[in-house]
Amino acid sequence: MATMREVAAAAGVSPKTVSRVLNDDPHVSPETRARVEGSMRELAYVPNAMATTFRSGRSPVIGVAVPDLVDPFFAAIVTAVEEEALANDLSTLVTSLGHGQDPSRERVALESVLRRQLSGLVVAPSTNDHAWLEPWAARIPIAFVDRAPGDLEADAFLQDDRGGARDATSHLIGHGHRRIGFLGDSLSAPTIAERLEGYREALAAAGIPFDDDLVALGAATRPGAADALARLREPNPGVTAVFSSDARCTMAAMPTVTAHPIALTAFGDFPLADSLTPAITVVAQDPATLGRLAAARLVERAAHPDRALPRRTVLPVTLIERTSCRV
Amino acid sequence: MATMREVAAAAGVSPKTVSRVLNDDPHVSPETRARVEGSMRELAYVPNAMATTFRSGRSPVIGVAVPDLVDPFFAAIVTAVEEEALANDLSTLVTSLGHGQDPSRERVALESVLRRQLSGLVVAPSTNDHAWLEPWAARIPIAFVDRAPGDLEADAFLQDDRGGARDATSHLIGHGHRRIGFLGDSLSAPTIAERLEGYREALAAAGIPFDDDLVALGAATRPGAADALARLREPNPGVTAVFSSDARCTMAAMPTVTAHPIALTAFGDFPLADSLTPAITVVAQDPATLGRLAAARLVERAAHPDRALPRRTVLPVTLIERTSCRV
DNA sequence: TTGTACGCGTTATCAA
DNA sequence: TTGATAACGCGTACAA
Numbered sequence: 001m002a003t004m005r006e007v008a009a010a011a012g013v014s015p016k017t018v019s020r021v022l023n024d025d026p027h028v029s030p031e032t033r034a035r036v037e038g039s040m041r042e043l044a045y046v047p048n049a050m051a052t053t054f055r056s057g058r059s060p061v062i063g064v065a066v067p068d069l070v071d072p073f074f075a076a077i078v079t080a081v082e083e084e085a086l087a088n089d090l091s092t093l094v095t096s097l098g099h100g101q102d103p104s105r106e107r108v109a110l111e112s113v114l115r116r117q118l119s120g121l122v123v124a125p126s127t128n129d130h131a132w133l134e135p136w137a138a139r140i141p142i143a144f145v146d147r148a149p150g151d152l153e154a155d156a157f158l159q160d161d162r163g164g165a166r167d168a169t170s171h172l173i174g175h176g177h178r179r180i181g182f183l184g185d186s187l188s189a190p191t192i193a194e195r196l197e198g199y200r201e202a203l204a205a206a207g208i209p210f211d212d213d214l215v216a217l218g219a220a221t222r223p224g225a226a227d228a229l230a231r232l233r234e235p236n237p238g239v240t241a242v243f244s245s246d247a248r249c250t251m252a253a254m255p256t257v258t259a260h261p262i263a264l265t266a267f268g269d270f271p272l273a274d275s276l277t278p279a280i281t282v283v284a285q286d287p288a289t290l291g292r293l294a295a296a297r298l299v300e301r302a303a304h305p306d307r308a309l310p311r312r313t314v315l316p317v318t319l320i321e322r323t324s325c326r327v
Numbered sequence: 328m329a330t331m332r333e334v335a336a337a338a339g340v341s342p343k344t345v346s347r348v349l350n351d352d353p354h355v356s357p358e359t360r361a362r363v364e365g366s367m368r369e370l371a372y373v374p375n376a377m378a379t380t381f382r383s384g385r386s387p388v389i390g391v392a393v394p395d396l397v398d399p400f401f402a403a404i405v406t407a408v409e410e411e412a413l414a415n416d417l418s419t420l421v422t423s424l425g426h427g428q429d430p431s432r433e434r435v436a437l438e439s440v441l442r443r444q445l446s447g448l449v450v451a452p453s454t455n456d457h458a459w460l461e462p463w464a465a466r467i468p469i470a471f472v473d474r475a476p477g478d479l480e481a482d483a484f485l486q487d488d489r490g491g492a493r494d495a496t497s498h499l500i501g502h503g504h505r506r507i508g509f510l511g512d513s514l515s516a517p518t519i520a521e522r523l524e525g526y527r528e529a530l531a532a533a534g535i536p537f538d539d540d541l542v543a544l545g546a547a548t549r550p551g552a553a554d555a556l557a558r559l560r561e562p563n564p565g566v567t568a569v570f571s572s573d574a575r576c577t578m579a580a581m582p583t584v585t586a587h588p589i590a591l592t593a594f595g596d597f598p599l600a601d602s603l604t605p606a607i608t609v610v611a612q613d614p615a616t617l618g619r620l621a622a623a624r625l626v627e628r629a630a631h632p633d634r635a636l637p638r639r640t641v642l643p644v645t646l647i648e649r650t651s652c653r654v
Numbered sequence: 655t656t657g658t659a660c661g662c663g664t665t666a667t668c669a670a
Numbered sequence: 671t672t673g674a675t676a677a678c679g680c681g682t683a684c685a686a
Contacts, residue, residue, distance in 0.1 A: 001466065003662095003663060003664090004663065004664065004665095005663075005664095013672080013673085014672070014673045014674075015663085015664080015665090015673090016664095016665075016666090016672075016673065016674085017671090017672065017673075019664065019665060020665095020671095020672090022664095023665090027671055027672080028671070028672085029671060029672090032671080032672080044462060046442060047442065047663090047664085048442070048444065048662090048663055048664075049442040049443045049444070050377075050380060050381050050384075050386060050443060050444045050662095050663080050664095051381060051662075051663035051664045051665095052663080052664060052665080053377055053381075053664095054377050054378060054380075054381040054662090054663080054664080054678065054679075055663075055664045055665055055666095055677085055678055056664090056665085056678090057377075057678070057679095059377060061420075068406075069396070069402045069405055069406050069409075070399055070402045070403055070406055072397055072399070072402075075396045075397045075399075075402050076397055078396055078421070079395075079396045079397055079423060082396070082421070082422070082423055091420060091422070091439065091440065091443075092420070092421055092422070093388075093418060093419070093420050093421075094405070094409070094419055094420070094421040095409070095418070095419070096406060096409055112418070113418065115373060115374065115375070115376040116376045116377060116380075116418075117375065117376070117377045135371060139328065251598060251599060254599060254602040255601070255602050258602055258604070271578060271598070271599075272578060272581060272598075272599050272603065274582070275581040275582050275585055275603060276599065276602060276603060276604070277585070277603070277604035330678090330679060330680090331679065331680065332679080332680095340656075340657085341656070341657045341658080342657095342679085342680080342681095343656075343657060343658080343680095343681080343682095344655090344656060344657075346680065346681060347655095347656085349680095350681085354655055354656080355655070355656085356655060356656090359655080359656080374679090374680085375678090375679055375680075377678095377679080378678075378679035378680045378681095379679080379680060379681080380680095381662065381663080381664095381678090381679080381680080382661090382662060382679075382680045382681055382682090383662090383680090383681080384662070
């Protein structure tokens with residue numbers, strides 16, 4: 001726990017000189033440098049990063065907030081941010097926001113992180129109200145991923161939710177299905193709402209009327225998904241195929257789908273999707289790129305505060321055909 | 328970006344009074360408090376957490392370092408640490424260490440985190456050499472999870488690797504198998520080495536001689552796992568069942584196992600293990616408890632630096648029988 | 655109840 | 671090339 005002062009005293013120089021040695025300032029004579037370095041070693045001196053941080057007024061840390069770290073999609077985003085951060089000598093402060101069951105949690109969590117004078121923040125939000133972020137956004141760069149901010153101008157890195165959903169639904173239509181269910185958690189998430197739009201567009205393009213009864217929500221848990229699928233299969237709806245709008249729902253639906261096969265395409269790839277029986281046909285997102293671009297943008301904004309940059313970047317998605325679409 | 332000073336000036340009081348208001352010090356007259364709070368609102372004052380942190384000498388942050396965030400096992404550990412941290416008003420600084428391909432990375436990553444005067448550190452290490460942590464451990468509480476530290480006295484929260492491997496192997500023996508392969512990544516990981524021991528013990532208990540040729544390593548990737556399984560299946564080894572020592576290997580082996588079924592038990596549960604065909608019989612660990620206990624221990628050590636506490640906590644594991652063991 | 659003085663560890667400024 | 675001084679924003683100790 002030696003401080004710079006102590007090293008300075010031991011080496012018979014001023015603290016500033018020690019600082020210079022530490023920061024590779026060329027204006028230090030080789031002898032002085034050697035003496036200081038000797039004292040540093042002797043005292044096992046380690047710079048106090050907090051003090052530097054405090055002095056500089058900006059913490060070399062990027063905050064990352066996601067709904068759920070255990071979801072591989074968000075874990076991949078966090079990992080990508082971390083890598084990009086590392087490449088810029090930044091650390092990563094991670095916060096989970098939950099899936100929006102408690103909407104106030106997001107704000108509380110983000111504010112506590114923002115107080116820390118971060119160099120930037122990447123958020124995959126679980127709510128839609130971000131007007132309160134306005135004053136923060138004026139001071140530190142904030143980038144949204146996966147979902148756009150509500151009521152706030154900020155960088156956003158998204159994927160083509162609507163187009164992907166359209167592709168996945170059309171694919172089922174191409175296999176001859178006309179009664180196609182929509183499986184999802186909640187439409188309050190803008191991504192899911194967009195995917196529902198894509199689903200409707202695909203139906204419309206094929207001249208299939210949209211039927212509200214085929215939209216089954218609350219499917220993010222296993223019982224929820226089982227219920228939803230059971231409702232869709234009843235004679236009345238008479239669904240023969242399902243588009244799952246989100247990987248959590250798809251995974252939650254797997255036991256049911258395995259037990260009672262039904263044609264299925266899904267938004268969002270996930271580990272082992274290709275090893276299941278049937279292997280799931282998915283629209284794959286690219287969480288790593290999302291995270292990397294967002295982190296890179298933060299760094300860029302910090303370096304060039306008034307450079308004009310596009311606010312919204314939409315990544316394409318890719319249909320990966322496996323077997324679940326032709327069950 | 329108003330500071331306490333500015334708020335004080337605006338309210339016509341000293342900075343200290345503002346500080347008191349902020350910290351709910353009872354020794355402030357209601358009128359003064361009201362005036363100060365008014366100024367705080369006007370100036371949109373937000374306390375600078377960095378300054379507080381610096382002043383106190385200890386950052387209210389728990390570091391968490393794991394090999395790989397995308398692995399659900401480690402993601403669950405991180406999530407649990409985060410929850411426990413939240414309950415104690417601490418934030419979570421996350422670092423990935425990699426799977427030990429580059430052994431120096433672990434030290435570099437940990438040292439950069441440790442410099443930040445953390446309140447504590449949870450590590451799931453990817454290397455075996457931790458003697459260098461000694462001086463750090465003297466100053467801040469460090470808890471290991473999943474794997475014990477090498478050459479260092481520190482709290483460790485582990486699971487019964489050997490017993491679990493023994494159970495999983497015995498289970499295959501109970502199904503009549505005598506030529507049982509061991510699938511793994513690398514024996515340099517102490518957990519995997521322990522699981523190999525458990526495997527050997529199970530064989531020994533059944534009077535089956537151990538055969539080095541049945542230990543197939545390098546199976547953490549899909550091609551690696553495919554190779555390993557192919558080697559085991561050759562007429563000479565003539566293996567009829569496999570114990571996979573680690574969830575990464577199990578997941579990597581899935582395509583091969585699905586294509587060419589073989590009796591299988593595995594160490595480590597993972598998402599959808601029960602929805603695969605066959606559903607994988609596993610020995611389940613408890614990452615959430617591991618993370619929670621470790622974080623709680625850090626808090627406890629910080630509060631009571633010299634309370635005597637057990638250094639090593641070993642959690643039991645649970646065999647979950649599904650169908651892969653009777654393929 | 656309120657205020658003054660000082661220090662946390664580091665670095666920028668300016669002078670020597 | 672080196673050093674003295676001040677400052678970052680807040681909280682502690684002590685005084686009034």
